[in-house]
Amino acid sequence: MSDALRPMAAKPRLYEQVLDRLRSYVTEGGLGAGDRLPPERDLAARLGVSRASVKQAIVVLEVQGLVEVRHGGGTYLVRDTLDVEPVEQLVERRRRLPDVLDAREALETKLAELAAERRTEDDITGMRAALARMEAEIEAGEHGVEGDRLFHAAVTAAAHSSILAEFMRSIADQITESRHESLRQPSRPGRSLAQHRDILDAIVAGQPKQAASAMRRHVRTVAKVRLLDWDPGDSGDQGEPGEPEENDQRPL
Structure with a gap:
């Protein structure tokens, strides 16, 4: 055949x-x-x-x-x-990122609210340690990824909701993608740290609505990434009139 x-x-x-x-x-x-x-x-x-x-x-x-x-x-x-990273992987991540961010806003806003109601002194200690870790990472010229992860994990733990914690574990890989995507934006690590402190202040003060609002603002900032503004189409692939064909390209 x-x-x-x-x-x-x-x-x-x-x-x-x-x-x-x-x-x-x-x-x-x-x-x-x-x-x-x-x-x-x-x-x-x-x-x-x-x-x-x-x-x-x-x-x-x-x-x-x-x-x-x-x-x-x-x-x-x-x-x-x-x-x-291969362009097709970028395209796939761009496709699923909005759904991940929607899920994060829904889940983490509620987690912050519950954390303000249910947190213990040990929970507060864990959140403060996470922010200290993030601050140290940023001062060392890093993006603060691990400190960020630890802080959100500590908020989840402070909510004392096994079902919501399980939901968070089920999308852990996608959350990691969104975290890296956000924290590599220019000046984002410092802004993220400041927003985390606002969340912590509300949780420590036992203010559920304020904690939820602070978390919502934070997750919506996370959603502002360059990837979502990118058009992965074939823009520019046809060249312009009078330009050399692909096999006439000259090396740099």
Whole structure:
């Protein structure tokens, strides 16, 4: 039987090919955190692609926290490599993230309310220790991920609801994704820490409504991530009139 109609391999989006070139450029050039990438116009000219393709590649790098785009000031590396996550994984995470954030708001708002009613001194000690851990991580130049995880776990424990705790465990992996997505946003770790302190203050004061409101504000801040603004479509893949074809691209 002829295999002429066998499934065709998916053609990489042009901006994904730009990502591969940029990764090689950074590696071969020995660039590291703080170094600036060439302007988008120069990258487009040297690669023989449209600026739209370059811009889409830069957005993917920004979404993953690998570069910082300073408006009017250029694009700078945040890390020493551009080892990007496969685009299809980003697309899948973007698809499920809104549902995860909805679940977090519903569950964690109630958990904070219950924690304000039921917390013990040991619970308060655990939450304070978590915030101290997060603060230390941020001061060390990290995102505060572990301290963040410990704080939310401590709030869950302070609610003393086995059913809600089980619901939280059931989406633990997705919550971890949303945590990393949020905390790699510029200036987000410090803001998150401040919001955690507001939540803790309300819980310690035994104010259920205020604790719930503080948690709701926090989770809605978590929902403000670059990934959800990203359009993973084929933007820029067709190039612009008069530009070289894909196989005419020049290396950086």
